[in-house]
Amino acid sequence: MELLPARVPFSLRLLLAVASGGIYALAFPPLGWRWLVVPGVAGLLIALQGQRGSRARAMGFLHGLAVFAVGLSWLYELFAAWSFFLWIVLAVFPAVFAHFQGLASARGVKGWHLAAFTALNWGSWEYIRSELFALKFPWLSVGSAVGPNGLLPWIGVYGVSVIVVFGAALLSLQRWKSAAASFALVLGAYLLVPRHPDPSADDPAAVKVGGIQLEDASVHDFVTATEGLPQDLQFAVWPEYAVPYDIRADVNEWKLVQQLCRDRDVTLTFGTQRHETGGEVWRNIALTVDPGGTRGEHNKVHTVHFFNDGVAGTTALPVDTRHGKVGTPICFDCDYEGVTRRMTAAGAEMFIVPVMDAKPWTARQHDQHAELMRIRACENGRWMFVCATSGVSQVIDPNGMVHGRLGAMVEGVLVGSLRRESELTFYTRFGWLTPWMVLGIAGASWVLLLWPKRRDRAAQAKSA
Known part of the structure; x- marks a missing residue:
């Protein structure tokens, strides 16, 4: 069941997408309210429910623009008016994410499958933007909002992003218990990390x-x-x-x-x-x-x-x-x-x-x-x-x-x-391979989503 009924005006969905982007940005310094990254992601996912095509892309783009313009407002001090161009380029990534979310929803992907796809879809575009894109920009990732935690030595920051977004997706789908379990895993990994004692003067190392x-x-x-x-x-x-x-x-x-x-x-x-x-x-x-x-x-x-x-x-x-x-x-x-x-x-x-x-x-x-x-x-x-x-x-x-x-x-x-x-x-x-595996699975999913349905292919063949 969708949290936003289909009759909710598109303008209100856009407003939710933008507001959730601003909330997402507050998870990072100077405020650093880390866990606002969860409603920041969930808000976008709720706004996207039932949306596809240009509408989905517009919501993803405006969400991303809010994230980067608020979170990276200091870029204006470096590049002045050119900073607007940089924010726009970075906002393209959540727009593409939203496009594939719309395709998955239109193909009938739902429940656990949709939550898993959402996590892989987000994690892949975040990794591409951070490490593979020509203008590599790893700031403001979901995993870095969480901060140092016990999962990082295993799956790294991009792996943490996937788990958090999976929980946010479950939240948006009203899978409350499953979402709580996902967040409990990350929260425990965050809160239970021990602090190393300061090395003593007589320690040879x-x-x-x-x-x-x-x-x-x-x-x-x-x-x-x-x-x-x-x-x-x-x-x-x-x-x-x-x-x-x-x-x-x-x-x-x-x-x-x-x-x-x-x-x-x-x-x-x-x-x-x-x-x-x-x-x-x-x-x-x-x-x-x-x-x-x-x-x-x-x-x-x-x-x-x-x-x-x-x-x-x-x-x-x-x-x-x-x-x-x-x-x-x-x-x-x-x-x-x-x-x-x-x-x-x-x-x-x-x-x-x-x-x-x-x-x-x-x-x-x-x-x-x-x-x-x-x-x-x-x-x-x-x-x-x-x-x-x-x-x-x-x-x-x-x-x-x-x-x-x-x-x-x-x-x-x-x-x-x-x-x-x-x-x-x-x-x-080995754990550094995590985002590559995520990208491989997501990439295969994107190809399947872009491949015409059997009836569409049949209609195309008949018309030819």
Whole structure:
């Protein structure tokens, strides 16, 4: 039975689709009312009941426009009027989702089958938008709204999205008990995640790390701030673009950095550049140095859309340091699942992450971005130290819990301890295939829905 009778005017259905999109956006920072994502999805599904074709697409599109315009309003600070174009592009994905929902309903798919199809349909378009589309955009997914939870080390953020949407679909179909069971699974996985104890000083696997949160500062400023960190510090971190040029081409500043590592006996990871072929080609890198010299570098794999962010790298390997194998993904690398997972599979025992989130991008952007780092730490079961230009810097444990935080729009230092971990989560080994399996099943379903019915084919043959 449909919650909205067929006689309900289309205008009211449109209003519900838009309102549910606004509610969905409130699940993310700055408010971060996580579980509003459920009525945000269920509201759209209720509005779509009995609708197909252009009507379904219009509701999906306006729902998506509300989600992204409200949730990603900070894009206006980056792109001004062009942000409207980005919101429109992103809204196409829920529109296509709604189109296939209409086709499924028209083909008589209902009950449990419709709920399962809804979850697969949503999860697939979310994954395409996040990881496969040319303008990959993984922000504001259902799974990331839920936050770190016990399901992430098994099925990852996209798998969590599928389960939550399945529950929302059951809710919209008035399958109350089944919906409650689905939400109980996710809620339990969210509430029962333990917090790791802070590594003790005498733990041989513990590494004391300090980060400098500064924006538009000189190398001398970073060196001075690092010299003021605790004397027992083992690892220092500066943000992405802390040195926005090739530091190894500046003899004096390069010597200054090397001398700092020798004087303090620390390993240092910081954001800089590597220039090639006479400076015509450059790469955004995380460079790791210790008293013995350069230990290694990571070339940013996921460069930022529409920005001059250097030539993208292709490898995701940890750096071998005195403190174990350390993954050093850069900022946007952690928005996607692949780089941190590949580094973990290659032996990374912890993560040191230089980040640039500029002050003009607003605190809303900073806080939303910080959530994605927690997701990546939890999926792969690794401690993570994030050092950002103007926030958010944080110390995150293998369950995604925050042990130290320096908020947005402040300058300062953050000190914490990480523990080297070697066990691989199921997600790192196999669970990352979850969205691919979802996409495969959904893709087959889309083909069947688009294939004409037997009587339609017969009518076409007769008319020919």
